[in-house]
Amino acid sequence: MLPFAVQDATKTLRLTSRPRASIITARIPVSPLLTSRLIADRNNSNITSKRWSHTAKWRPVQVLDEYGPPALRLWVVKEARPISLRQLMVFGRSLTEARLISSANYVRTELPTRIAHRIRDMQRLPYVVVTNPHISDVYELYYTAFDTFRRIREVKTLEDNEHLCKEISKMLRAHLTVIPKLAMGILECSGLMPAAELDHFMNTILRSRISRRVIAEQHLALTETFNSHWFSPGAKLSESEFIGEVFIKCIAKDVIEHCAKAVQDLARSANGPDTKIPEIRINGHMESSFPYILSHLEYIIGELLRNSVQAVIEKHQKSKDPSSNPPPIEVTLCEAPQHVIIRISDQGGGIPRDILPYLWSFGKGPLKNQRLENLGQVPLMAATLQELKVNDSKLTGLQSQRSGHDSSLSSLATRPPNLRLGMGLPLSRVYAEYWAGSLELHSLEGYGVDAFLQISKLGNKNEQLATRAAMDAV
Numbered sequence: 001m002l003p004f005a006v007q008d009a010t011k012t013l014r015l016t017s018r019p020r021a022s023i024i025t026a027r028i029p030v031s032p033l034l035t036s037r038l039i040a041d042r043n044n045s046n047i048t049s050k051r052w053s054h055t056a057k058w059r060p061v062q063v064l065d066e067y068g069p070p071a072l073r074l075w076v077v078k079e080a081r082p083i084s085l086r087q088l089m090v091f092g093r094s095l096t097e098a099r100l101i102s103s104a105n106y107v108r109t110e111l112p113t114r115i116a117h118r119i120r121d122m123q124r125l126p127y128v129v130v131t132n133p134h135i136s137d138v139y140e141l142y143y144t145a146f147d148t149f150r151r152i153r154e155v156k157t158l159e160d161n162e163h164l165c166k167e168i169s170k171m172l173r174a175h176l177t178v179i180p181k182l183a184m185g186i187l188e189c190s191g192l193m194p195a196a197e198l199d200h201f202m203n204t205i206l207r208s209r210i211s212r213r214v215i216a217e218q219h220l221a222l223t224e225t226f227n228s229h230w231f232s233p234g235a236k237l238s239e240s241e242f243i244g245e246v247f248i249k250c251i252a253k254d255v256i257e258h259c260a261k262a263v264q265d266l267a268r269s270a271n272g273p274d275t276k277i278p279e280i281r282i283n284g285h286m287e288s289s290f291p292y293i294l295s296h297l298e299y300i301i302g303e304l305l306r307n308s309v310q311a312v313i314e315k316h317q318k319s320k321d322p323s324s325n326p327p328p329i330e331v332t333l334c335e336a337p338q339h340v341i342i343r344i345s346d347q348g349g350g351i352p353r354d355i356l357p358y359l360w361s362f363g364k365g366p367l368k369n370q371r372l373e374n375l376g377q378v379p380l381m382a383a384t385l386q387e388l389k390v391n392d393s394k395l396t397g398l399q400s401q402r403s404g405h406d407s408s409l410s411s412l413a414t415r416p417p418n419l420r421l422g423m424g425l426p427l428s429r430v431y432a433e434y435w436a437g438s439l440e441l442h443s444l445e446g447y448g449v450d451a452f453l454q455i456s457k458l459g460n461k462n463e464q465l466a467t468r469a470a471m472d473a474v
Contacts, residue, residue, distance in 0.1 A: 075116035075150060081106075083215070085246055085291045085435065085459035092222055092243040096233050097158065100226050104155040104164050107219045111168075111212055115146040117466065118208050121201060128192055134185030138178055145171050165223050168216045176380040178209060183423055184375050186363040195364045199426075202362040204466050206430045211463050214293065218244040246459075250292040252333050252340060256282055256305075259298055260331075263305040271313060278312040278326040278346075280305065284333035288340045291459035295384050296431045300439065303424040304344050304451045305329070311348025311449070335457070339437075342453040351443040359441065360426045371422040378419065436461035 091099065122130060122139050130136060148167060155161050182205065186198050221244040225231055241248060260280040267277050308329045316326035327347040334341040351359065358365035365371070425441070432439040438454045 075112050075146070076120050078113045078116075080114050080117065080211075080465050081110060082211075082462040082465050084462045085293075088218055088246050089243050089248060089291060089459065092218075092225075092246075094236055095222060095226055095231075097226075100158075100222060101155050101161060103219050103222055104161045107168070107215050108149065108152050108155060108164060110215055111171075112146050112149040114208055114212055114465075115142050115149070118142055118205055119146060121204060121466075125201065126193060129185075129189045132185045132189055134181040134188065138181050138185070141175060141178065145175070161223060165220055168220060172213065172216060175209070176382055179206070179381040179423075179427075180375050180378045182206070183362060183421070184372060187368055187372050187375075190363040190368065195361060198363045199361050203426075203430055206427065207434055207464065208466070210296075210431065210434050211465055214245065214463070218246070221245050245293055245295075246291055247294040248291055249289045250294060250297065252288045252290075252342060253282055253286045255294070255297055256280075256301055256331055256333075256342070259301040259305055263302060263309055266306065267309050267313060270310075275313060276316060276322070276324075276326050278309055278316075279328040280309075280331060281328050282331045282333065285335040285340075286333065288333045288335040290340055290455055290457045292435070292455065296434070297455075299384055300428040300431050300453060301342070301344075303428045304453070307424070308344055308346035308348060308449065308451075312346050315347070315349040337457070339457050340455045342455070344451040344453075345448065347448040350445040350447055350449055351441070353445065356443060360429060362423055362426055365422060367420075367422060371420070374419045374421055378421065434464055436464055 091103070119139070119142055122135070122142070125135070130139060148171070152164060152167065153160075155164055182202060186202055190198065221242075225244070226233070260282075264277050264280070268275060312326050312329065316322060316324075330343075330345045332343040332345070334343070354366050425439075429439045432453060432455075436456050438452075440452045442450045442452075444450075
Protein backbone atom coordinates (compact mmCIF):
# COMPACT_ATOMS: atom_id res chain seq x y z
CA MET A 1 0.00 0.00 0.00
CA LEU A 2 1.36 3.40 -0.97
CA PRO A 3 1.81 5.97 1.78
CA PHE A 4 -0.70 8.80 1.80
CA ALA A 5 1.85 11.53 1.36
CA VAL A 6 5.34 12.83 1.73
CA GLN A 7 6.28 16.46 1.93
CA ASP A 8 7.62 16.61 -1.63
CA ALA A 9 8.68 13.27 -3.09
CA THR A 10 10.10 14.90 -6.23
CA LYS A 11 12.78 16.59 -4.15
CA THR A 12 15.65 15.07 -2.27
CA LEU A 13 14.37 13.68 1.02
CA ARG A 14 16.32 14.54 4.13
CA LEU A 15 16.00 11.75 6.66
CA THR A 16 16.90 12.57 10.23
CA SER A 17 16.50 10.56 13.39
CA ARG A 18 17.09 13.67 15.49
CA PRO A 19 18.43 17.15 14.75
CA ARG A 20 21.92 16.13 15.88
CA ALA A 21 21.96 12.83 13.97
CA SER A 22 23.63 12.31 10.65
CA ILE A 23 21.64 13.13 7.52
CA ILE A 24 20.96 10.59 4.81
CA THR A 25 19.58 11.52 1.43
CA ALA A 26 17.71 9.48 -1.16
CA ARG A 27 15.55 9.93 -4.21
CA ILE A 28 12.25 8.13 -4.53
CA PRO A 29 10.55 7.57 -7.92
CA VAL A 30 7.01 8.91 -7.96
CA SER A 31 4.08 7.18 -9.63
CA PRO A 32 1.14 9.15 -11.11
CA LEU A 33 -1.11 7.79 -8.34
CA LEU A 34 1.28 8.94 -5.64
CA THR A 35 1.62 12.33 -7.36
CA SER A 36 -2.15 12.85 -7.22
CA ARG A 37 -2.17 11.90 -3.54
CA LEU A 38 0.67 14.30 -2.87
CA ILE A 39 -1.21 17.16 -4.50
CA ALA A 40 -4.39 16.37 -2.57
CA ASP A 41 -2.52 16.09 0.69
CA ARG A 42 -0.60 19.33 0.07
CA ASN A 43 -3.97 21.06 -0.40
CA ASN A 44 -5.18 19.63 2.91
CA SER A 45 -1.94 20.78 4.50
CA ASN A 46 -2.55 24.33 3.28
CA ILE A 47 -6.05 24.26 4.75
CA THR A 48 -4.81 23.23 8.16
CA SER A 49 -1.69 25.39 8.22
CA LYS A 50 -3.66 28.03 10.07
CA ARG A 51 -4.22 25.54 12.89
CA TRP A 52 -0.57 24.71 13.48
CA SER A 53 2.72 25.77 11.96
CA HIS A 54 4.77 22.99 13.59
CA THR A 55 6.75 21.01 11.00
CA ALA A 56 7.30 17.32 11.59
CA LYS A 57 10.60 15.66 10.72
CA TRP A 58 8.76 13.49 8.23
CA ARG A 59 10.14 10.10 7.27
CA PRO A 60 7.85 8.33 4.77
CA VAL A 61 7.14 4.64 5.16
CA GLN A 62 9.02 3.67 1.98
CA VAL A 63 12.11 5.31 3.38
CA LEU A 64 11.72 3.30 6.57
CA ASP A 65 11.47 0.04 4.63
CA GLU A 66 13.59 0.57 1.51
CA TYR A 67 15.76 3.67 1.58
CA GLY A 68 16.27 4.32 5.26
CA PRO A 69 19.28 3.57 7.43
CA PRO A 70 20.03 -0.17 7.56
CA ALA A 71 19.58 -0.16 11.35
CA LEU A 72 16.02 1.07 11.04
CA ARG A 73 15.14 -1.41 8.30
CA LEU A 74 16.59 -4.20 10.43
CA TRP A 75 14.26 -3.48 13.35
CA VAL A 76 11.04 -2.77 11.46
CA VAL A 77 11.04 -6.16 9.72
CA LYS A 78 11.34 -8.05 13.01
CA GLU A 79 8.28 -9.58 14.61
CA ALA A 80 7.49 -8.74 18.22
CA ARG A 81 7.73 -11.74 20.56
CA PRO A 82 4.54 -11.66 22.67
CA ILE A 83 4.47 -13.06 26.19
CA SER A 84 1.79 -14.25 28.62
CA LEU A 85 1.26 -13.63 32.31
CA ARG A 86 2.09 -17.27 32.99
CA GLN A 87 5.45 -16.87 31.22
CA LEU A 88 6.23 -13.81 33.32
CA MET A 89 5.40 -15.71 36.50
CA VAL A 90 7.32 -18.89 35.64
CA PHE A 91 10.39 -16.96 34.49
CA GLY A 92 10.54 -14.75 37.57
CA ARG A 93 9.65 -17.38 40.17
CA SER A 94 13.23 -18.61 40.52
CA LEU A 95 15.34 -15.52 39.89
CA THR A 96 19.09 -15.81 39.28
CA GLU A 97 21.71 -13.49 37.83
CA ALA A 98 21.63 -15.42 34.55
CA ARG A 99 17.84 -15.06 34.33
CA LEU A 100 17.99 -11.36 35.14
CA ILE A 101 20.54 -10.80 32.35
CA SER A 102 18.39 -12.90 29.98
CA SER A 103 15.42 -10.69 30.87
CA ALA A 104 17.54 -7.60 30.22
CA ASN A 105 18.49 -8.75 26.74
CA TYR A 106 14.88 -9.63 25.90
CA VAL A 107 13.82 -6.09 26.86
CA ARG A 108 16.85 -4.57 25.12
CA THR A 109 15.87 -6.12 21.77
CA GLU A 110 12.09 -6.09 22.16
CA LEU A 111 11.69 -2.37 22.94
CA PRO A 112 13.27 -1.06 19.70
CA THR A 113 11.37 -3.69 17.68
CA ARG A 114 7.99 -2.65 19.06
CA ILE A 115 8.82 1.07 18.82
CA ALA A 116 9.94 0.65 15.18
CA HIS A 117 6.55 -0.88 14.33
CA ARG A 118 4.78 2.15 15.77
CA ILE A 119 7.09 4.54 13.90
CA ARG A 120 6.01 2.70 10.76
CA ASP A 121 2.34 3.20 11.71
CA MET A 122 2.87 6.93 12.17
CA GLN A 123 4.57 7.17 8.80
CA ARG A 124 1.44 5.70 7.23
CA LEU A 125 -0.59 8.67 8.47
CA PRO A 126 -1.36 11.49 6.02
CA TYR A 127 1.25 14.22 6.20
CA VAL A 128 -1.43 16.70 7.26
CA VAL A 129 -2.04 14.57 10.37
CA VAL A 130 1.55 13.91 11.37
CA THR A 131 2.35 17.65 11.21
CA ASN A 132 -0.03 18.18 14.11
CA PRO A 133 2.30 19.39 16.89
CA HIS A 134 1.03 16.84 19.43
CA ILE A 135 1.43 13.82 17.15
CA SER A 136 4.74 15.16 15.87
CA ASP A 137 6.02 15.40 19.45
CA VAL A 138 5.03 11.77 20.06
CA TYR A 139 6.77 10.79 16.82
CA GLU A 140 10.00 12.41 18.00
CA LEU A 141 9.72 10.77 21.43
CA TYR A 142 9.37 7.39 19.77
CA TYR A 143 12.24 7.94 17.37
CA THR A 144 14.49 9.15 20.18
CA ALA A 145 13.62 6.07 22.26
CA PHE A 146 14.21 3.77 19.29
CA ASP A 147 17.57 5.36 18.53
CA THR A 148 18.59 5.05 22.19
CA PHE A 149 17.70 1.39 22.70
CA ARG A 150 19.02 0.13 19.37
CA ARG A 151 22.46 1.40 20.38
CA ILE A 152 22.57 -0.42 23.72
CA ARG A 153 24.94 -3.37 23.48
CA GLU A 154 24.30 -6.87 24.75
CA VAL A 155 23.90 -7.01 28.51
CA LYS A 156 26.54 -9.31 30.00
CA THR A 157 26.98 -8.09 33.57
CA LEU A 158 24.91 -6.62 36.39
CA GLU A 159 26.58 -3.27 35.71
CA ASP A 160 25.33 -3.43 32.11
CA ASN A 161 21.87 -4.16 33.46
CA GLU A 162 21.98 -1.11 35.74
CA HIS A 163 22.76 1.06 32.71
CA LEU A 164 19.83 -0.47 30.82
CA CYS A 165 17.49 0.09 33.78
CA LYS A 166 18.46 3.76 33.93
CA GLU A 167 17.60 4.18 30.24
CA ILE A 168 14.30 2.32 30.72
CA SER A 169 13.32 4.54 33.66
CA LYS A 170 14.24 7.64 31.68
CA MET A 171 12.05 6.52 28.76
CA LEU A 172 9.09 5.68 31.00
CA ARG A 173 9.22 9.16 32.56
CA ALA A 174 9.60 10.93 29.21
CA HIS A 175 6.66 9.01 27.73
CA LEU A 176 4.21 10.12 30.43
CA THR A 177 3.25 12.87 27.96
CA VAL A 178 2.27 10.39 25.24
CA ILE A 179 -1.39 9.68 26.15
CA PRO A 180 -2.55 13.33 26.53
CA LYS A 181 -0.56 14.39 23.44
CA LEU A 182 -2.00 11.58 21.34
CA ALA A 183 -5.53 12.26 22.57
CA MET A 184 -5.29 15.98 21.77
CA GLY A 185 -3.72 15.27 18.40
CA ILE A 186 -6.44 12.78 17.46
CA LEU A 187 -9.18 15.23 18.50
CA GLU A 188 -7.62 18.08 16.53
CA CYS A 189 -7.23 15.85 13.45
CA SER A 190 -10.79 14.53 13.44
CA GLY A 191 -12.16 15.33 10.01
CA LEU A 192 -8.77 14.97 8.32
CA MET A 193 -9.03 11.17 8.37
CA PRO A 194 -11.96 8.76 8.73
CA ALA A 195 -12.84 8.38 12.42
CA ALA A 196 -12.55 4.58 12.23
CA GLU A 197 -8.96 4.82 10.94
CA LEU A 198 -7.99 7.32 13.66
CA ASP A 199 -9.47 5.08 16.35
CA HIS A 200 -7.69 2.02 14.93
CA PHE A 201 -4.40 3.93 14.97
CA MET A 202 -5.00 5.10 18.54
CA ASN A 203 -5.94 1.61 19.74
CA THR A 204 -2.85 0.08 18.14
CA ILE A 205 -0.44 2.67 19.50
CA LEU A 206 -1.90 2.55 23.03
CA ARG A 207 -1.87 -1.24 23.14
CA SER A 208 1.77 -1.19 22.06
CA ARG A 209 2.51 1.42 24.73
CA ILE A 210 0.99 -0.86 27.36
CA SER A 211 3.07 -3.78 26.08
CA ARG A 212 6.31 -1.82 26.34
CA ARG A 213 5.48 -0.65 29.85
CA VAL A 214 4.68 -4.22 30.91
CA ILE A 215 7.99 -5.71 29.80
CA ALA A 216 9.95 -2.63 30.94
CA GLU A 217 8.35 -2.39 34.39
CA GLN A 218 8.51 -6.16 34.85
CA HIS A 219 12.26 -6.07 34.28
CA LEU A 220 12.68 -3.07 36.60
CA ALA A 221 10.68 -4.89 39.29
CA LEU A 222 12.76 -8.07 38.90
CA THR A 223 15.94 -6.00 39.14
CA GLU A 224 14.63 -4.31 42.29
CA THR A 225 13.82 -7.72 43.78
CA PHE A 226 17.26 -9.09 42.86
CA ASN A 227 18.99 -6.10 44.48
CA SER A 228 16.88 -6.25 47.67
CA HIS A 229 18.73 -7.05 50.89
CA TRP A 230 16.29 -9.85 51.73
CA PHE A 231 16.60 -11.65 48.39
CA SER A 232 18.74 -14.76 47.90
CA PRO A 233 19.51 -15.59 44.22
CA GLY A 234 17.79 -18.78 43.14
CA ALA A 235 15.28 -18.67 46.02
CA LYS A 236 11.71 -19.50 45.09
CA LEU A 237 9.32 -16.55 45.07
CA SER A 238 6.23 -18.76 45.15
CA GLU A 239 5.30 -17.49 48.60
CA SER A 240 5.29 -13.87 47.41
CA GLU A 241 2.07 -12.25 46.26
CA PHE A 242 3.88 -10.55 43.38
CA ILE A 243 6.42 -11.80 40.87
CA GLY A 244 7.67 -8.58 39.40
CA GLU A 245 4.52 -6.73 38.39
CA VAL A 246 2.29 -9.80 38.20
CA PHE A 247 -0.16 -10.27 41.07
CA ILE A 248 -0.18 -14.06 41.31
CA LYS A 249 -3.55 -14.45 43.00
CA CYS A 250 -5.62 -11.40 42.21
CA ILE A 251 -8.86 -11.84 44.19
CA ALA A 252 -11.53 -9.92 42.32
CA LYS A 253 -13.56 -9.08 45.43
CA ASP A 254 -10.57 -7.43 47.16
CA VAL A 255 -9.70 -5.32 44.11
CA ILE A 256 -13.31 -4.17 43.68
CA GLU A 257 -13.64 -3.26 47.36
CA HIS A 258 -10.43 -1.23 47.17
CA CYS A 259 -11.53 0.54 43.97
CA ALA A 260 -15.02 1.13 45.36
CA LYS A 261 -13.67 2.97 48.41
CA ALA A 262 -11.34 5.03 46.22
CA VAL A 263 -14.14 5.94 43.79
CA GLN A 264 -16.49 6.94 46.63
CA ASP A 265 -13.77 9.20 48.06
CA LEU A 266 -13.31 10.72 44.59
CA ALA A 267 -17.05 11.33 44.30
CA ARG A 268 -17.15 13.17 47.64
CA SER A 269 -14.16 15.25 46.61
CA ALA A 270 -15.74 16.18 43.26
CA ASN A 271 -19.36 16.67 44.38
CA GLY A 272 -19.01 17.88 47.96
CA PRO A 273 -18.86 16.12 51.35
CA ASP A 274 -22.65 16.21 51.84
CA THR A 275 -23.43 14.44 48.57
CA LYS A 276 -25.33 11.17 48.86
CA ILE A 277 -22.95 8.49 47.51
CA PRO A 278 -24.44 5.20 46.25
CA GLU A 279 -23.49 1.99 48.04
CA ILE A 280 -21.46 -0.51 46.00
CA ARG A 281 -22.55 -4.10 46.66
CA ILE A 282 -20.60 -7.19 45.61
CA ASN A 283 -22.15 -10.62 45.12
CA GLY A 284 -21.57 -13.87 43.23
CA HIS A 285 -18.43 -16.01 43.31
CA MET A 286 -16.58 -14.09 46.03
CA GLU A 287 -13.41 -16.23 45.89
CA SER A 288 -12.78 -15.68 42.17
CA SER A 289 -9.08 -15.18 41.49
CA PHE A 290 -6.64 -15.01 38.59
CA PRO A 291 -3.12 -13.70 37.81
CA TYR A 292 -3.09 -10.14 36.49
CA ILE A 293 -1.25 -6.83 36.31
CA LEU A 294 -2.95 -5.09 39.23
CA SER A 295 -2.64 -1.52 37.93
CA HIS A 296 -4.46 -2.57 34.73
CA LEU A 297 -7.38 -4.07 36.61
CA GLU A 298 -7.61 -1.14 39.04
CA TYR A 299 -7.79 1.29 36.13
CA ILE A 300 -10.59 -0.61 34.37
CA ILE A 301 -12.68 -1.21 37.50
CA GLY A 302 -12.03 2.33 38.71
CA GLU A 303 -13.24 3.90 35.45
CA LEU A 304 -16.37 1.73 35.29
CA LEU A 305 -17.28 2.46 38.91
CA ARG A 306 -16.55 6.18 38.53
CA ASN A 307 -18.94 6.39 35.57
CA SER A 308 -21.65 4.46 37.43
CA VAL A 309 -21.32 6.40 40.70
CA GLN A 310 -21.38 9.78 38.96
CA ALA A 311 -24.38 8.81 36.80
CA VAL A 312 -26.35 7.60 39.85
CA ILE A 313 -25.50 10.78 41.81
CA GLU A 314 -26.60 13.08 38.99
CA LYS A 315 -29.83 11.19 38.35
CA HIS A 316 -30.68 10.97 42.05
CA GLN A 317 -30.15 14.72 42.55
CA LYS A 318 -32.85 15.33 39.92
CA SER A 319 -35.29 12.86 41.49
CA LYS A 320 -38.38 13.75 43.49
CA ASP A 321 -36.70 12.84 46.77
CA PRO A 322 -32.98 13.73 46.55
CA SER A 323 -32.66 13.49 50.34
CA SER A 324 -33.22 9.71 50.23
CA ASN A 325 -30.41 7.24 49.62
CA PRO A 326 -29.56 6.66 45.94
CA PRO A 327 -29.99 3.16 44.49
CA PRO A 328 -26.95 0.89 45.01
CA ILE A 329 -24.52 -0.23 42.34
CA GLU A 330 -24.42 -4.02 42.01
CA VAL A 331 -21.18 -5.82 41.14
CA THR A 332 -21.58 -9.52 40.29
CA LEU A 333 -18.64 -11.93 40.03
CA CYS A 334 -18.94 -15.04 37.84
CA GLU A 335 -16.14 -17.62 37.71
CA ALA A 336 -15.98 -20.13 34.84
CA PRO A 337 -13.26 -22.69 34.03
CA GLN A 338 -11.49 -20.42 31.53
CA HIS A 339 -12.39 -16.90 32.60
CA VAL A 340 -13.90 -14.58 35.19
CA ILE A 341 -16.68 -12.14 34.31
CA ILE A 342 -17.34 -8.99 36.34
CA ARG A 343 -20.69 -7.29 35.79
CA ILE A 344 -21.28 -3.76 37.09
CA SER A 345 -24.94 -2.66 37.06
CA ASP A 346 -26.19 0.83 37.91
CA GLN A 347 -29.45 2.77 37.84
CA GLY A 348 -27.94 6.00 36.57
CA GLY A 349 -30.35 6.55 33.69
CA GLY A 350 -28.32 4.99 30.90
CA ILE A 351 -26.04 6.63 28.33
CA PRO A 352 -27.45 9.67 26.45
CA ARG A 353 -28.42 8.81 22.90
CA ASP A 354 -26.18 11.51 21.37
CA ILE A 355 -23.09 10.07 23.11
CA LEU A 356 -23.79 6.35 22.59
CA PRO A 357 -22.41 6.14 18.99
CA TYR A 358 -19.09 7.63 20.13
CA LEU A 359 -18.70 5.59 23.31
CA TRP A 360 -15.50 3.83 22.19
CA SER A 361 -14.07 6.61 20.04
CA PHE A 362 -10.98 8.65 20.92
CA GLY A 363 -11.58 11.33 18.30
CA LYS A 364 -15.33 11.87 17.85
CA GLY A 365 -18.24 13.00 19.97
CA PRO A 366 -20.32 16.04 20.90
CA LEU A 367 -17.98 17.13 23.74
CA LYS A 368 -14.82 17.38 21.63
CA ASN A 369 -13.97 20.99 22.53
CA GLN A 370 -14.48 20.40 26.27
CA ARG A 371 -12.29 17.30 26.11
CA LEU A 372 -9.53 19.26 24.38
CA GLU A 373 -9.68 21.94 27.07
CA ASN A 374 -9.54 19.34 29.85
CA LEU A 375 -6.69 17.42 28.25
CA GLY A 376 -4.70 20.64 28.11
CA GLN A 377 -4.71 20.60 31.93
CA VAL A 378 -3.18 17.10 32.05
CA PRO A 379 0.39 17.31 30.73
CA LEU A 380 1.37 13.92 32.20
CA MET A 381 -0.74 10.77 32.38
CA ALA A 382 0.22 7.26 33.46
CA ALA A 383 -3.34 5.91 33.03
CA THR A 384 -3.61 4.57 36.58
CA LEU A 385 -6.25 4.99 39.24
CA GLN A 386 -3.63 6.24 41.69
CA GLU A 387 -2.81 9.42 39.76
CA LEU A 388 -6.21 10.91 40.68
CA LYS A 389 -6.10 13.45 43.50
CA VAL A 390 -8.46 13.45 46.49
CA ASN A 391 -8.33 16.60 48.63
CA ASP A 392 -4.77 17.39 47.46
CA SER A 393 -3.60 13.85 48.22
CA LYS A 394 -3.41 10.85 45.94
CA LEU A 395 -4.98 7.42 46.08
CA THR A 396 -2.91 4.47 47.23
CA GLY A 397 -2.76 1.40 45.02
CA LEU A 398 -3.55 -2.02 46.45
CA GLN A 399 -0.12 -3.17 45.27
CA SER A 400 1.73 -0.57 47.34
CA GLN A 401 -0.42 -1.41 50.37
CA ARG A 402 0.41 -5.12 50.14
CA SER A 403 4.02 -5.10 48.98
CA GLY A 404 5.28 -1.62 49.79
CA HIS A 405 6.06 -1.20 46.08
CA ASP A 406 4.00 0.85 43.61
CA SER A 407 4.93 0.04 40.05
CA SER A 408 3.02 2.80 38.37
CA LEU A 409 4.47 6.12 37.34
CA SER A 410 1.50 7.87 38.93
CA SER A 411 3.80 9.45 41.49
CA LEU A 412 4.92 11.71 38.65
CA ALA A 413 1.45 12.44 37.28
CA THR A 414 -1.65 13.88 38.92
CA ARG A 415 -5.03 15.03 37.65
CA PRO A 416 -8.20 16.34 39.30
CA PRO A 417 -10.97 13.72 39.60
CA ASN A 418 -13.65 15.98 38.07
CA LEU A 419 -11.82 16.48 34.76
CA ARG A 420 -13.69 14.40 32.19
CA LEU A 421 -11.22 13.43 29.48
CA GLY A 422 -13.62 11.31 27.42
CA MET A 423 -11.15 8.45 27.04
CA GLY A 424 -11.69 6.34 30.16
CA LEU A 425 -13.92 3.77 28.45
CA PRO A 426 -11.94 3.30 25.21
CA LEU A 427 -8.68 3.12 27.16
CA SER A 428 -10.25 0.60 29.58
CA ARG A 429 -11.19 -1.57 26.61
CA VAL A 430 -7.60 -1.40 25.32
CA TYR A 431 -6.39 -2.58 28.74
CA ALA A 432 -8.98 -5.38 28.83
CA GLU A 433 -8.23 -6.66 25.33
CA TYR A 434 -4.47 -6.54 25.88
CA TRP A 435 -4.56 -9.82 27.82
CA ALA A 436 -7.21 -11.34 25.49
CA GLY A 437 -10.15 -10.17 27.60
CA SER A 438 -13.12 -8.03 26.62
CA LEU A 439 -15.24 -5.10 27.81
CA GLU A 440 -18.83 -4.51 26.72
CA LEU A 441 -21.52 -2.05 27.80
CA HIS A 442 -25.29 -2.39 27.49
CA SER A 443 -27.31 0.76 28.08
CA LEU A 444 -31.00 0.78 29.03
CA GLU A 445 -32.10 4.31 28.23
CA GLY A 446 -33.89 5.87 31.16
CA TYR A 447 -32.80 3.16 33.59
CA GLY A 448 -29.09 2.34 33.74
CA VAL A 449 -26.04 0.56 32.33
CA ASP A 450 -24.64 -2.96 32.61
CA ALA A 451 -20.89 -3.28 32.02
CA PHE A 452 -19.33 -6.72 31.42
CA LEU A 453 -15.59 -7.23 31.90
CA GLN A 454 -14.23 -10.65 30.91
CA ILE A 455 -10.76 -11.69 32.11
CA SER A 456 -8.74 -14.80 31.21
CA LYS A 457 -8.51 -16.84 34.41
CA LEU A 458 -5.46 -18.96 33.63
CA GLY A 459 -3.02 -16.27 32.53
CA ASN A 460 -2.01 -18.35 29.50
CA LYS A 461 -3.13 -15.88 26.83
CA ASN A 462 -0.42 -13.94 25.04
CA GLU A 463 -0.52 -10.17 24.94
CA GLN A 464 -2.49 -9.03 21.89
CA LEU A 465 -0.13 -7.13 19.59
CA ALA A 466 -0.19 -5.95 15.98
CA THR A 467 2.13 -8.24 13.99
CA ARG A 468 4.20 -7.29 10.98
CA ALA A 469 1.74 -9.16 8.76
CA ALA A 470 -1.20 -7.27 10.25
CA MET A 471 0.54 -3.95 9.64
CA ASP A 472 1.25 -4.80 6.01
CA ALA A 473 -2.41 -5.71 5.51
CA VAL A 474 -3.62 -2.27 6.58
